[in-house]
Amino acid sequence: MSLWTMIFLLAICGMAYAAWNRHQESKQGVVRDMWGNPVSDGNADRAREEEMARELAELRDRVKVLERIATEDRESLSLAREIEQLRDERSKSQ
Numbered sequence: 054m055s056l057w058t059m060i061f062l063l064a065i066c067g068m069a070y071a072a073w074n075r076h077q078e079s080k081q082g083v084v085r086d087m088w089g090n091p092v093s094d095g096n097a098d099r100a101r102e103e104e105m106a107r108e109l110a111e112l113r114d115r116v117k118v119l120e121r122i123a124t125e126d127r128e129s130l131s132l133a134r135e136i137e138q139l140r141d142e143r144s145k146s147q
Contacts, residue, residue: 084092
């Protein structure tokens with residue numbers, strides 16, 4: 054194989070890699086400017102942030118409800134245990 058054949062094959066491999074890389078980035082939604090720098094879509098970022106903020110607020114509300122359920126249930130269970138202990142102590146003393 055001559056030197057020029059090797060250079061030609063390396064150039065073909067480089068172009069194939071660039072095409073594959075461009076395809077992968079387009080599948081992921083990456084947009085580049087004419088210098089090759091990634092460009093972010095401001096509207097998409099804002100929409101994503103709003104969606105995440107809304108989801109975070111919903112999750113916080115869910116956690117508050119679960120905490121309230123957990124603490125209310127504990128109080129009723131501990132009260133039931135105390136009543137049972139008093140009944141046991143009363144029955145033992147009689």
